[in-house]
Amino acid sequence: MxxxxxxxxxxxxxxxxxxxxxxxxxxxxxxxxxxxxxxxxxxxxxxxxxxxxxPQDAREYLGFIHDCNRQRNLRLRAQLDEAVAALNRWGIAPLLIKGAIPLFLSPVNRLPSRMTSDLDICVEAAEEARARTSLEELGYAEMPGIHGMVRPQDAAILELRPSRPTGASSGFLAPELIQRDGFLVKVPPVQSRALNWILHDLLKEGDYWRGRIDLRHLHDLAQLAETEGVDWNTLRVSLPDQTVRNAIDTQLLALHAFFAIKISAESAHSPVVRFQHWRRVFTAKHPIIGAPLRLAGNLAWGARRLLRDDGLVRDSPVGLVRRIMRILFDIDQKSKI
Structure with missing residues (x-):
């Protein structure tokens, strides 16, 4: 077995x-x-x-998937360049986040091996109407039930998001303007990129409460630390909220355990953080006997969303039941473990 x-x-x-x-x-x-x-x-x-x-068949399969992903990434790079060029013509320098950043910054002959599901770009609130018009001129359209803009010929959805506030209270630093081959974009500093990955998974998607691990994003963080360096201590103390700090420390402890990334001793000091890390690893390695832990975490996440009126109570009764079932039984697990 x-x-x-x-x-x-x-x-x-x-x-x-x-x-x-x-x-x-x-x-x-x-x-x-x-x-x-x-x-x-x-x-x-x-x-x-x-x-x-x-074995040879395993080598050939991995190589085939790698080559297919490289061809897709080349298409994503061209799609991103086209969108940035259109926005630049309207006087907009979009903010790139998540997987769009290495796709844009890497030389064509050294594109990352990362599998990117969609392209995330951000604009200021005052620029959003013009940004949508510029993308619609390229043939993009909003589709019902899909968060983002699509075209039939593209390899990925283009997600247009509002820019996140920056400043000491948010923990996010002001982005810098980057020019490449005549394209102009904004790119967050490395600390803000790392913080965005962590908050997206552990707080926005509830992995801190649910005990889930997004190993792909952990790998992204490890590569970010190895190639560009991240001041983890500055990152973890940039936000005063203790729950947020515990979530950050839980992710940092996983980074250290899985990829030997150096972190400060303070990140592993809290018993709460050590328990959260153990719970995530235990349920990942023992999904059957760890199911009660996962269910308890899902209940905690669902209760938190209800208490915060996070869209659940505004849903229809049928929709509410479906969303509760998705949360309780990890139907929305996607690529997480």
């Missing part, structure tokens, strides 16, 4: 360039597929040479 924990540990080792070892290769690849990390796994194993230790 294949243990989920064995596949999890082998995938993390592979992402660090280590050999997968005696784990079931098919189970590891299945988990990589689920977490959208298959191209990144291939790249890490190829750089270290550990790819040669895999």
């Amino acid at each position: 294949i243990r989920a924990g064995d596949a999890f540990e082998a995938l993390v080792a592979g992402l660090r360039g280590g050999p997968i070892g005696g784990a079931d290769v098919q189970a590891v690849i299945a988990l990589a597929n689920h977490t959208l990390l298959t191209p990144a796994l291939f790249s890490a194993l190829a750089r270290s040479g550990a790819i040669e230790l895999l």
